[in-house]
Amino acid sequence: MSKEERKESEERWLSPPQVAQMLPEKPSAETVRNWAAAGKLPGARRTPGNRWLIPESAVRVILEGGV
Known part of the structure; x- marks a missing residue:
């Protein structure tokens, strides 16, 4: 499993x-x-x-003013 695949599987959706x-x-x-x-x-x-x-990491983007 690649590092990217591992990160995605650990992400909270x-x-x-x-x-x-x-x-x-x-x-x-x-x-x-x-x-x-x-x-x-x-x-x-x-x-x-x-x-x-939606990955929880995207919520951080919103909270940082990204949307």
Whole structure:
């Protein structure tokens, strides 16, 4: 397993509603989905069931003013 694969497997993955609750401005889950679709959340991806999964590290990007 490569270092990148290990990091990805250890990453905590969050749903858009979970991400929305973590942010001080409390955006809607739909807003978080739109950010993911626009590529504003590094590492966000869709599952085979078409749901968004967002790495916790992307939340840090938001909190640091990245979106």
